[in-house]
Amino acid sequence: MYLKKELGKNIQKYRKLNKITQEKLAETIGVEVNSISSIETGKYFPSPENLMKISEALKISLSELFSFKEYSCQDYINEIQKNLTYINNDKTKLSAIDGFIKQILK
Numbered sequence: 001m002y003l004k005k006e007l008g009k010n011i012q013k014y015r016k017l018n019k020i021t022q023e024k025l026a027e028t029i030g031v032e033v034n035s036i037s038s039i040e041t042g043k044y045f046p047s048p049e050n051l052m053k054i055s056e057a058l059k060i061s062l063s064e065l066f067s068f069k070e071y072s073c074q075d076y077i078n079e080i081q082k083n084l085t086y087i088n089n090d091k092t093k094l095s096a097i098d099g100f101i102k103q104i105l106k
Helices: 002-017 022-029 033-040 048-057 073-085 091-105
Strands: none
Touching (some): 002 033, 022 033, 022 048
């Protein structure tokens, strides 16, 4: 039961971060809307095929879907700083990240 509920929470979290409705996600992966609702509430576990489709639609890896660690604010800051070191010379990506941050701060 724990796995289904935590997976459902993650799917819902990443779906909302991507500003995708349950209807749109359902359409994208080829299931009924009530299936997405049941998955997000932990009532049902998606098939392996649908798990792959969900991760692709949400632009995240399967491992991220199954990562249930509770992060503190400092954990997020550290993770962001670590990821920024990988692109510190890529003006295009840095500009995109800057734009994204400005957008969510509005």
